[in-house]
Amino acid sequence: MKSLFQREYIFLRRSLNVQSRVLLVLAAVAVIGAVFFPLWKIRLVAPQYQEGLRIEIYSHKLVGGNDGQDLVEVNGLNHYIGMKPLVQEDFVEMKWLPFAFGFFALLALRAAAVGRMLSLIDLGVLFLYFTAFSLGNFYFRLYSYGHSLNPHAPVAMKPFTPVLLGSQHIANFVQSSWPQTGALLLGLFPLLVLSAIWSSRREEA
């Protein structure tokens, strides 16, 4: 047991080699890059909407396909079941998400400069927590929209949760929801951090 803590202590004090530091810079670039690309895409296809209605979710904005028209269309259709319109202003997380991305980029750069294994562990753990929280928040958003339907709406509807990951066929609509470039860049971040850890695992303390 003692030796385990000792090994852990030694491991956390290991310095980072050049390769690890480069990987960390790349991680910072990836997480900053994620601001400029959509994180998620929700798509609805029906016979009347062969081209599909698209909603792209960025860290800081909600963008409807077809020059924004698809979002208007989805909101127009949703009013029949009394769903609240999807309005960017209502998504408070879109105000802090880019800030958080910048924060992680700074932490990655800091770790690259400080060159200590401990920083990487902090960075990785914080980022995983952040990711889990964000996905949970996303699911909660979907759940809330599907569960706070106006009872006075033209069509009474059993509350539901739109699918977060994957695709489902319901009546003549196929609703799908998949991560996009932004999310893949975010996914790259912990992998790069992990690689940085791996690369310097045998470095001197």
Add this chain to the structure above:
Amino acid sequence: MKNSHHLPGLLALATALVSLTGCNPPGKSPAASTGKAGDATSAAARTYVAPGEKDEFYLFYSGGHSGQVFVAGIPSMRHITTIPVFGKYPGTGYGYDEETKKMLGDYTWGDVHHPGLSKTNGLYDGRWLFVNDNANNRIARIDLRDFKTRQILGPIPNSMGNHGSSFVTTNSEYVLVATRFSVPLPKGRYADPADYAKEFNGSVTGIKIDPKSGTMSVGWQILTPPLDWDLGSTGKGPSEGWAFWTSYNTEMAHDQLEANSTQKDRDLAAVVNWRAAEAAVKDGKVTMMDGVPVIDPAKVPGVLYYLPVPKSPHGIDTDPSGRWIAASGKLAPVVSVFDFTKIQAAIEKKDFESDFRGVPVIRHDSVIEGEVPVGLGPLHTQYDGLGNAYTSLFIESVVTKWKMPPWTAEERADLNKVVLDKIPVHYSIGHLVIGGSDTTKPYGKYLVAMNKLSKGRHLSVGPSQPEDSELIDISGKKMETVYETFTEPEPHFAQILKADAIKPIEVYPKAENTDPDAVWSAPETGVVRHGNVVEVKMLAIRSHFTPDKIELNEGDELVIHITNVEQSPDMIHGLGIVEQDVNLVIDPGETKTVRIKMKKPGVFPFYCTNFCSALHQEMQGYLAVKPLVAAK
């Protein structure tokens, strides 16, 4: 409904009753294979456009005295839509809102004969379609961006019987018009028809086209003797800047024209140098008549010449090269082919055979290339761009294919040899059209024969009979009729346009709506009263109107500005007001205005007339009109 578990299921419901364009991906329909199941070379297979697939060409038919334009597809010949032009058309709400009511004026009908596509460098540019109104001397412009009539010009001053149009010049500088009828000019003047030759006049009008907006205005006119100008065409290549019209009634008869105007063996065609006319206007060689600069061709040499053509001619069609001009006399069994280079030479050498009211008559024998014996009753000629011409024969009910000059000495000796093929049509063909025949590069491939009599060719529909159109494949050596269809009265001429030459919009973009009374969200809507005028800014969206209740007093004038705030294709809403004779149809992103005098008290429901959504039926509201006494 209560069993629905998911949002998309509901979305489906909301839109299930709406049909959208392009909802079937082309080429993927199982029906496509059905068409190929037969012989791929059969007429059926070649004209079969499977469900979800699209035609190769647009066909813009004139609607004759229906006053409309019909749009069909080639090769399927399916009627796709009707563009209302000179008559009300509740289907699209045309003639019910203030803008279109104003455009129609006091006329309820028109007589559309010859649609003309706009051109750039002698080729269709897909911007506008011009159509004439033979009945009320008007000309209209349809914008091919949205397939809507955007302007009606007229009645044109000093112009009576707008049959001889719409002939578009090489770069759409002008749409040229010639008069079928002559009257004492300016209009409104009385003279005894017995003094026809002396007191009556016809005219040629240059309708100027604004190159950016397409807006038409009356440019200038050439005053002519009272001949009945018939059909025409514009020049190109060597004949660029010129235009041609046939005429009947060189006799200048004013009664019993059937006999009195058919006495001479030749009638006069007009050879008009419209560039010279334009220059004469610039040089001030005009007199003003009813606000239009008018040219007297006897006083301004070089603007007008006459050319004798066989008896009672009809069509006079310039070929794609611009050198050959084919004119046919209804009562002579030949097509006269004139060489424009010879016409130019004759004009230069003053090789004239006579003079008619101070205007030279070009010596016929100096400019004729040959008379092709096509058959009985030749009317119009179209070209495939491959050296062949196709002439419609009204009396004989056939289309004759013949070879254009230059001819060999042997052919020249016996022009029967240039007649290549004949195909029967059903029956009594008027115009025929080949895509791009009036451009420098015809499409060839198809010819549409527009036949005046359809008797016995269709399921009987009683005494009012439709017209007959036949699609003829002209890609081979022999012509082949591949399809036959029927249209409402009455296509005269048509234009064919390649489908990919245009890309019409399918919604009016919100950003382009400049109507000051447009509203896009419920808070912007409202009802404002100014004295007896109640002005409403209303919006329509699936599936409601806002506002949906309007309080009025008997005698009020109600003004409704309604905006369809949808931006999705085919999400069209209507505003029908019961017992008020109002039906607006508002396309996505469009704003329309209507003014109604509330003549009687009561409650008048209004509702969406254009099926929009699952709750379309619920899309309704009320005009509540208090009686005058109660209002006090």
